Amino acid sequence: MIQPVNGLVSGVLPVAGDLPVTGDTITFGWRLNGEETQIEVDPAERLLDTLRYRLGLTGTKEGCAEGECGSCTVLMDGLPVNSCLVLSFQAAGRRIDTVESLDEAALAPFLEGGATQCGACTPGVVITANWLLANRDLLDTHHIRELMAGNLCRCTGYDGIVDSIEAALEADDPAVVGDAS
């Protein structure tokens, strides 16, 4: 498990966070990174904000707030979604997996293949790539680039990302998280 660097505790918010306060909170259960927990959120809170500012899981990034860049990608019920476009209460009763759930070994192909430079896109890239690797039957109908098209990168020119995924496919890395259903 990759541990969050910040020691943020639920209810203690950093200055940078801007969680909305619109009314009565909603409390629900969900399965976050494999663990069944309860969480209390404002109804207007985005999943991205809950993860970063309420839970200190800052691996998931905000790049565009409009579902274009993919740096906020998490898995919801095993599918990649933009957490900037999900209200947290919509995740009630669902499985959410963030980049923090990935094994160090899952990251190795990307470090070796030149898939990361500044790192801003990397959490989103590795979560989507990991989903792809866990669902190889997708490659019967889709190319890698189409499946990765929702994760924009300003540094690598994408070839390093694709090469890393191809290398991981060849090495036959075991599936870690997610399913494509």
Place this chain on the structure above:
Amino acid sequence: MLAEEPEAVPLAGGTDLLVHWPAHHETRESTYLDLGQIEELRSHRWTEDALILGGTTTYWDLIRDPRTTRDLPLLVDAARQVGAVQIQARGTWAGNIANGSPAADGVPVLMAYDAVVVAQSERDSCEIPLSEFYLGYKEMRLADDQLITRIRVPLAPRANQRFDKVGARRAQAIAKIGLATVEAEDGWRVVAASLAPTVRRCPAVEALLDSGEAEYSLDGFETALATDVSPIDDIRSTAEYRRRVAARLLFFGPGSREA
């Protein structure tokens, strides 16, 4: 619930409503009706003569159902060109219809397949052909207390099925031009997006294709299109580009098929 609070906004995948959410202070004050936990709305099913989509069936649901590729291939073509996987996993067909964008990707292919919208309220249930659903820019035959609960897509013998989306990129792009063309047993369906205030059938182009001419001309398609659509200059494209490229898509697409 909608009967009690008709100003409540139904929320499905949120891929349009939640864009730039933190900046939209006023819209956050509105009441939203989340449809995500209503299980009956999610599933789609096949009957002998139709595909019935649920009110919250997603693009990804159909991409992953192999029967869609076999029987209604344009739905998969369009779904794969919506945004990217992250959007396809959340975005819904009904949401695309109710959002009413003239640049919609799901609407043109549904319309080319003669889809019927089922809208329900406490009072009643209505069925409206999608081709008659839009009245004007963002105006549609959907009352405040109605919810799209199903979309019926009839199965029928069809040929020469095409969906073309012209965008700035292969993914994560809004259509500059969208064209869905299908040859049905009783004639052609030509549906245009991003060329008018609404997604719409192109009756003059359909008549041209139905006439069964031996050879079409680019001019012929430009002329027919001019009576069917009214493209404008906007941030994404120009009227002239839209007119010319749409005509070329028709000429090289349905206009060039083997008879």
